[in-house]
Amino acid sequence: MTGTTTDARTYVYDAAHPHAFTRAEVGWVPWLEPFPEDELTERHYNGLVDRPRASSDYFRLLVRDPEILRARTLVDKDIFYNTAEGLPRAERELAAAAASRVNGCVFCASVHARFAAHYSKDPERVDALLDEGISADLGERWNAIVAAAAALTATPLAFDTTHVARLRDAGLDDLEISDVIHGAAFFNWANRLMLSIGRAVAPAGESAP
Structure with missing residues (x-):
């Protein structure tokens, strides 16, 4: 992560904000420190659903409550990937x-x-x-x-x-x-x-x- 620490949790980033909506790959940085990847347990990985998501700052923030994250992710997957019927x-x-x-x-x-x-x-x-x-x-x-x-x-x-x-x-x-x-x-x-x-x-x- 880049940025300067202003206290134990809050970060100030110098990276440029996007100036327009785009299909290009936009980045994202958290205001709070994500859960350390090297401290993830099997409970956390179960919450992530897909283990590669451990590299995402966003999901490592949400993984602090693994059960809620798991429920959120399964709903997300069902809405967008379950396309056998419907839209x-x-x-x-x-x-x-x-x-x-x-x-x-x-x-x-x-x-x-x-x-x-x-x-x-x-x-x-x-x-x-x-x-x-x-x-x-x-x-x-x-x-x-x-x-x-x-x-x-x-x-x-x-x-x-x-x-x-x-x-x-x-x-x-x-x-x-x-x-x-x-x-x-x-x-x-x-x-x-x-x-x-x-x-x-x-x-x-x-x-x-």
């Missing part, structure tokens, strides 16, 4: 990217925009969401998904029957609508967590204007 992976990622765009979480938006672009094979439309925000015209199906995700992100009560009707009119069935809700809701929460315990760092080679 295609690209549109689950689109819902997460839209929520992250509304919340201003540049790190999460970059991750889910990359996935959305990869699985949809349509990076131009994904970039329009990043560049123009939720008002971008992405075609009615994607517009309906983004509008539903944005409403849920603003406040759950803003999501109502008009969003469900629009999603149905765009061709989504009940299971697909449920996937939109789950993808947006999960990252609505996850954005707020990431924004509270750390901050994004500009992609390699990029400096603030």
Whole structure:
């Protein structure tokens, strides 16, 4: 980790903040000291679910409560990887990217925009969401998904029957609508967590204007 220690827990980083939403690989640094990797026990690894996540500062912060981290990670995996039925992976990622765009979480938006672009094979439309925000015209199906995700992100009560009707009119069935809700809701929460315990760092080679 880079940075200067101001006390036992808090760090001040000199790395540049990202100055725009992007599909490039954005970094992230925590405000608090992550759990030491060399002190992880099998209980911690069970909480991580995937052992390679031990190298992530973010997950080593959350692993201080391994049981909650495990529950969080299994929900995450089920929402985004269990695609045998329901919404295609690209549109689950689109819902997460839209929520992250509304919340201003540049790190999460970059991750889910990359996935959305990869699985949809349509990076131009994904970039329009990043560049123009939720008002971008992405075609009615994607517009309906983004509008539903944005409403849920603003406040759950803003999501109502008009969003469900629009999603149905765009061709989504009940299971697909449920996937939109789950993808947006999960990252609505996850954005707020990431924004509270750390901050994004500009992609390699990029400096603030």
